[in-house]
Amino acid sequence: MLSSNIMPYAQSNIFSKTGEQEEAAGASGFAIEARNLSIHYSAFRAVKNVDMAIPERKITAIIGPSGCGKSTVLRSFNRMNDLVPGAHAEGDVIFMGQNIYAPQVDPVEVRRRIGMVFQKPNPFPRSIYENVAWGARLNGFKVGLGRPSMDEWVENCLRKAALWDEVKDKLNQSGLSLSGGQQQRLCIARAIAIQPQIILMDEPASALDPIATLKVEELMQELARDYTIIVVTHNMQQAARVSDQTAFFTVDADRAGMLVEFGDTRQIFTNPKDSRTEGYISGKYG
Amino acid sequence: MSTITNNASGGNLSPEALSLKHRPRPVEALIYGFLFFCGIVSIFTTLGIVYELGKESLLFFSTPGVTIWGFLTGTRWQPQAGNFGILPLLTSTLLTSGMAMLVAAPLGLAAAIYLSEYATPSLRKALKPTLEVLAGVPTVVYGYFALTFMTPLLRAIFGKDTVEIYNTASAGLVMGILILPLVSSMAEDALSAVPNALREAAYGLGATKLEVAVQVVLPAAVSGLAAAFLVAISRAIGETMIVAIAAGAGPRFTFNPFQAAETMSGHIVRISGGDLSYNSIDYNSLFAIGLFLFIVTAAINLVSQQVVRHLKRNTQ
Numbered sequence: 354m355l356s357s358n359i360m361p362y363a364q365s366n367i368f369s370k371t372g373e374q375e376e377a378a379g380a381s382g383f384a385i386e387a388r389n390l391s392i393h394y395s396a397f398r399a400v401k402n403v404d405m406a407i408p409e410r411k412i413t414a415i416i417g418p419s420g421c422g423k424s425t426v427l428r429s430f431n432r433m434n435d436l437v438p439g440a441h442a443e444g445d446v447i448f449m450g451q452n453i454y455a456p457q458v459d460p461v462e463v464r465r466r467i468g469m470v471f472q473k474p475n476p477f478p479r480s481i482y483e484n485v486a487w488g489a490r491l492n493g494f495k496v497g498l499g500r501p502s503m504d505e506w507v508e509n510c511l512r513k514a515a516l517w518d519e520v521k522d523k524l525n526q527s528g529l530s531l532s533g534g535q536q537q538r539l540c541i542a543r544a545i546a547i548q549p550q551i552i553l554m555d556e557p558a559s560a561l562d563p564i565a566t567l568k569v570e571e572l573m574q575e576l577a578r579d580y581t582i583i584v585v586t587h588n589m590q591q592a593a594r595v596s597d598q599t600a601f602f603t604v605d606a607d608r609a610g611m612l613v614e615f616g617d618t619r620q621i622f623t624n625p626k627d628s629r630t631e632g633y634i635s636g637k638y639g
Numbered sequence: 640m641s642t643i644t645n646n647a648s649g650g651n652l653s654p655e656a657l658s659l660k661h662r663p664r665p666v667e668a669l670i671y672g673f674l675f676f677c678g679i680v681s682i683f684t685t686l687g688i689v690y691e692l693g694k695e696s697l698l699f700f701s702t703p704g705v706t707i708w709g710f711l712t713g714t715r716w717q718p719q720a721g722n723f724g725i726l727p728l729l730t731s732t733l734l735t736s737g738m739a740m741l742v743a744a745p746l747g748l749a750a751a752i753y754l755s756e757y758a759t760p761s762l763r764k765a766l767k768p769t770l771e772v773l774a775g776v777p778t779v780v781y782g783y784f785a786l787t788f789m790t791p792l793l794r795a796i797f798g799k800d801t802v803e804i805y806n807t808a809s810a811g812l813v814m815g816i817l818i819l820p821l822v823s824s825m826a827e828d829a830l831s832a833v834p835n836a837l838r839e840a841a842y843g844l845g846a847t848k849l850e851v852a853v854q855v856v857l858p859a860a861v862s863g864l865a866a867a868f869l870v871a872i873s874r875a876i877g878e879t880m881i882v883a884i885a886a887g888a889g890p891r892f893t894f895n896p897f898q899a900a901e902t903m904s905g906h907i908v909r910i911s912g913g914d915l916s917y918n919s920i921d922y923n924s925l926f927a928i929g930l931f932l933f934i935v936t937a938a939i940n941l942v943s944q945q946v947v948r949h950l951k952r953n954t955q
């Protein structure tokens with residue numbers, strides 16, 4: 354496979370930030386861990402008391418009815434909620450041995466290590482090439498002896514995102530000229546171009562047709578060999594198909610989202626411990 | 640669900656209710672007529688202006704000794720001596736509006752970036768209307784501000800020998816302050832119209848606020864920003880009161896912004912304010928200047944539409 358030829362780049366030190374990676378891996382075996390996490394939008398408590406430890410290099414799915422706080426939790430893992438006026442988090446999110454909500458932590462540094470793919474594909478209105486290169490450049494992509502050039506790096510990322518063959522002849526065309534499914538894979542290529550440790554995906558396939566969805570799912574499984582993936586989905590079959598671990602959220606009587614059950618995907622779908630999980634996966638509500 | 644089924648099967652709908660014929664909608668027709676009328680009025684007003692300008696200009700250009708070529712290339716505007724070259728009026732217009740853009744473009748853009756990307760929503764809500772109030776200050780106030788504040792300031796900085804009492808720099812700088820709210824308000828609209836999804840994409844890659852604002856939001860808003868600048872330029876070219884008060888009375892062919900020089904609009908307002916007989920060549924010449932101004936502004940608007948369309952195509 355071609356991708357295995359290109360793999361060595363992923364391990365080499367092309368970013369100023371890498372190198373922490375190995376040291377982080379050894380620490381706990383968990384990529385990221387929420388401890389008693391509650392998130393408010395102004396006065397409204399959207400999510401309460403979440404405890405979950407996400408394993409490394411696995412796909413963790415977050416499922417649950419609409420409005421139960423799946424996106425809110427996901428976006429708290431790279432401090433994306435900071436961009437929402439009035440949003441604030443209580444509790445800890447431990448990443449690489451540090452609480453990312455500690456006062457001295459710079460959210461920009463967090464987001465350089467924890468990438469994100471959004472529900473609606475949102476490529477930049479730039480060329481396909483630039484869509485991938487921009488973030489890499491931003492993150493201090495270094496070219497040098499034994500390191501890939503930017504062209505090689507862009508190709509590598511597009512290959513990993515299973516998009517290269519479709520776009521290799523039109524790298525200078527706008528990213529917006531691609532189909533929805535291609536745009537979403539471009540967004541994935543863009544995310545892996547900064548070599549994050551974790552990739553957060555918020556319903557990455559919900560705006561796509563079934564074939565494009567399947568491609569994205571295959572891609573996720575491919576990527577899980579190198580990255581920790583946390584994916585929000587409202588599609589239970591998708592969670593069952595792609596994920597190793599599944600977290601089921603629901604809303605409590607006070608409208609706050611809460612984690613009901615978190616465990617092995619097979620166990621959650623075949624032998625749920627909580628009656629609410631069972632009700633949800635058997636389609637009784639939600 | 641159930642009510643629909645009942646109705647359909649119960650058959651208690653009258654045949655008229657199922658008719659697909661047009662129904663009379665008098666209110667809608669009335670409103671449509673009114674809107675159509677408004678549209679027509681504005682079109683006819685424009686046509687009327689063009690007609691009047693064209694008619695009087697034709698009289699001017701048919702005067703013996705006056706040629707279009709001489710009008711466009713002459714460097715002297717001396718009606719008494721029969722010299723009707725627009726260039727002195729044009730250069731001073733370019734000086735004042737160029738000076739105005741030098742102030743308004745960077746400051747307006749900076750204010751817009753601040754308002755759209757940095758200010759908290761509550762601060763933005765307070766600041767934007769305040770800026771727009773500035774646009775409501777009568778231009779005559781700006782004119783005297785130029786004369787009694789900006790000119791002395793320039794003279795203090797550059798010396799009384801360099802800066803004349805009336806000069807295009809002072810008028811232009813103050814005009815820049817005048818159009819600043821226009822630029823910042825339109826530019827802010829353009830920046831705010833950039834979808835949040837793009838900002839999130841950039842933040843998600845670890846971009847800083849400045850990187851998001853300058854490298855993502857600005858380029859994505861470029862067509863709207865271009866429109867803002869071009870509207871501001873047209874506004875500056877046509878602006879009259881400030882230049883009439885502060886730029887100088889008397890055409891002069893100069894590129895020195897510290898000298899007095901009359902702009903096209905300033906000249907029109909001074910001459911037409913004076914004792915002028917209809918159908919004199921002086922009177923007709925004003926319409927020729929007016930027509931020229933009209934064409935320049937219309938051309939800028941046309942160009943701006945093309946630019947905006949081109950930029951839009953490239954960013955989408």
Ligand SMILES: Nc1ncnc2c1ncn2[C@@H]1O[C@H](COP(=O)(O)OP(=O)(O)O)[C@@H](O)[C@H]1O
Pocket residue numbers: 394397399417418419420421422423424425426437610
């Ligand atoms: N930006 C926001 N401002 C205020 N409330 C929000 C915002 N985003 C989400 N919420 C609220 O938080 C709750 C959880 O939302 P979300 O995380 O989007 O749910 P999900 O992704 O599971 O559908 C909902 O009640 C929603 O209305």
Ligand SMILES: [Mg+2]
Pocket residue numbers: 423424425
């Ligand atoms: Mg959601």
